Amino acid sequence: MNISRNFMLLGSAFLIVGIVIGMYMGGSGDHSLALSHAHINLLGFVLSAVFALTYKAYPAMAEGRLASAHFWLHFVGAIMVNLMVFLLLAEIITEAGMVPLAPISEFLVLLGVLAFGWNVLQNAK
Template structure:
């Protein structure tokens, strides 16, 4: 698994979605999805790009099983968080309907960040 490439592909996908959503908001004048737009761009694109570049800069980190765990935890968690935020702000679901998915998705992102951080401590030298 080329974790750096996978994070860059994931980030690129989030960037495309974020830009399309931003274009929609700008064109329609409806900015009710601005929080979703921010989550998509920051949690999705920016973090994925930072992770990709970090794994590229520190190749020893990329060969760890922690890197693969990190990718999958972030992938699933970030997609779930962003989907839930979008559905909530678009008034397709209620906050009550987000339980237990929101806490699980947030916890997956946290576990991914913990795996990344431990990998940094072990291998980024």
């Protein structure tokens, strides 16, 4: 898999959604989705873009299984956690309704970042 391209595509999709929510907030004056907007843009776009550029800068990092594990963990985890936060702030689900999917998805993001960190230690030379 082309890990850099995949992370960039994932990030771009998040950015489109994040900006649409930002525009909605700006237009409506209702800023209750601000935290969702922030994490879609930061956890979704900014992190994915940084990952994409890192895998491009250190090609050795992009080769092994750690990289694809990281991509899929971030793909599933970041989409799920952002969806849960959006549903919570839009008052479609309650805080109790966040369990267990939100903590599981946060854990997936964390596992992905651990794989990334380990990969940096091994291959970012």
